[in-house]
Amino acid sequence: MNVFWFVPTHGDSRYLGTAEGARLVSHDYLKQVAVAADTLGYDGVLLPTGRSCEDAWVTASSLIDATRQLKFLVAVRPGLTAPTLSARMAATFDRLSGGRLLINVVTGGDPVEQESDGIFGTHKERYEISDEFIKIWREVLSKTHTGGETDFDGKHLRVKGAKALYPPIQAPYPPLYFGGSSDEAIDLAAEQMDVYLTWGEPPAAVAEKIKRVRERAAKAGRTLRFGIRLHVIVRETNEAAWRAADELISRLDDETIAKAQANFARMDSEGQRRMAALHGGRRDKLEVSPNLWAGVGLVRGGAGTALVGDGETVAARMKEYADLGIDTFILSGYPHLEESYRFAEHVFPLLPRPQKATLPGFNLTGPFGEIVGNTLVPKGSEAKSAEVKCKAKAKAKPKADAKHDLRVAES
Known part of the structure; x- marks a missing residue:
């Protein structure tokens, strides 16, 4: 079982939807979170992407020297950069970090944000671009180990004699992680990705999605690993954990919820639609599955559910997902520094994974x-x-x- 944490480059909160108890993004704070994750034994950290966040690549690069074992799951946004430049960036980061790079391919599901970045096109066209982008990216990096060049003439992208001189440490390239719930997303995952990620839906829905991806990958002669993105609220007792969940949205007013849900509704992301459908913007139906709480998704885009409970309860729910085929858990909690310690102390000893709190000199x-x-x-x-x-x-x-x-x- 691989367990990742999250670097909150969009800011950190004690209460969702307000500035009360909030924390400004600073390099010192992000470094605290990353060093905590490294020392506590998390396998890696996810860095989010989008205009609401500090840049993932710059942030991750700044944290290489502050960490020793931690892997960095960094976003690639097809269409924002050329695939050849992105490949060289990945190779450089992998070399400088000692082989600690993982790639999170993010096609994006907000047309307004996409257009502000100069990316126009339908949902289908964006996935076509992503497909061509990753084909070029993979081939360029694969050929760095042999000195070869890449020619590609696609519907949206074209390169001639593309190459990178410095190969990544990980061969043929750093592993590709990807999430998406639409048919186009599942096709892309099945054909090109290494790890398929889902947001934290109830186990039955996750099982159905894994089945779809596996069947589609089998047709392409491939197999994938699976991961899930969740928040966690862990306390010494179940009662204390549920109180903490209520406290997290205790300053959140209905107007803020309505505005957030209206923004999510304009998106063409199938995953975001599924997240919103879990709660419908209502506070009274937030436990959407045993110990799976959708309160975060009232105002947060993307992953909007949290596992809530004491250590034994959260570990049991994680094992239920693991039984479906999930081997990677990408977690976060508010505030991220404190919750990283709570989770490690209460849940790590209960999980089927090696204990990694023995860094050199620890x-x-x-x-x-x-x-x-x-x-x-x-x-x-x-x-x-x-x-x-x-x-x-x-x-x-x-x-x-x-x-x-x-x-x-x-x-």
Whole structure:
């Protein structure tokens, strides 16, 4: 199970729909979130794209040196740049980061925003452009490893002798992630992408979508992996988690909800339509599936649902999605810094994934927690430290001695 976090380049909130308790986007804050995700053991981070966000590529590049293991899922927007330039950017980032780049292909579903960026055309035409863009992008990067050139003459895009001199570390190219619910999107995913992403719909709807993608990919002789994009609200008890969900929208007024829903309604994104249909803009029907809460989608575009509950409950719901074939979970929560810690502390130990909180130089043997009364080590810390030390010694000792040390630590 791969678990990613989210870098909030559009700003961070404590209460949705208001500036109360909000946080300004700054490099210092984004770095705090990324370093927390890296240290806590998240596999990667997603950086959003669009005019409401700071640029994903510039932000991700600025965070390479602040992190050590973290992968960056960075957006490519077909039509905004040439596929050859985008390929060179990807190769450079992958090389400079030590092979930590993942690509999120975003066709876009808001015609107004698209036109403001100079991209005109129907929904179908935008997917045609994306299809040609990714074909060129993939071939150019694949041929960097052999020195070849690419010629392509399509309906919308054309290149002659295209090439990149510096290959990415990941061969043949950094993995491609993609989400979309329309027929055109599923065709594109099945034919060219590596990981298909869905927003957090109820499990039955996710299962149906995965089935469609698998069947379409099989016709193309391909297989894909699957991921899901969700928010999380995790607390020590289910009751506390639901209180936190209510608190998140407690400052949200009906006028703001209506304006947001009107903006979403103008979009031609099938995924956005499906998100809006879960709640219909109403506050009284937000739990759309057990522990799946659609309150975020009242005002937030894109992913609009959250898993709500204590650690055991959220882990159980994640496992339900995993049973459908989901292996990658891209999560976020408000505020993003604090929620990254809550989720890691309450849920990570319950998931079928390697524990990765051991970065080089990360100390697992000292006192855990704040020293009490200046001299007292927090209860339980000595035993935990001793057990870690004994397990390290066990690799270099005869089995009998190692077992003896572990029995001493446990006692």
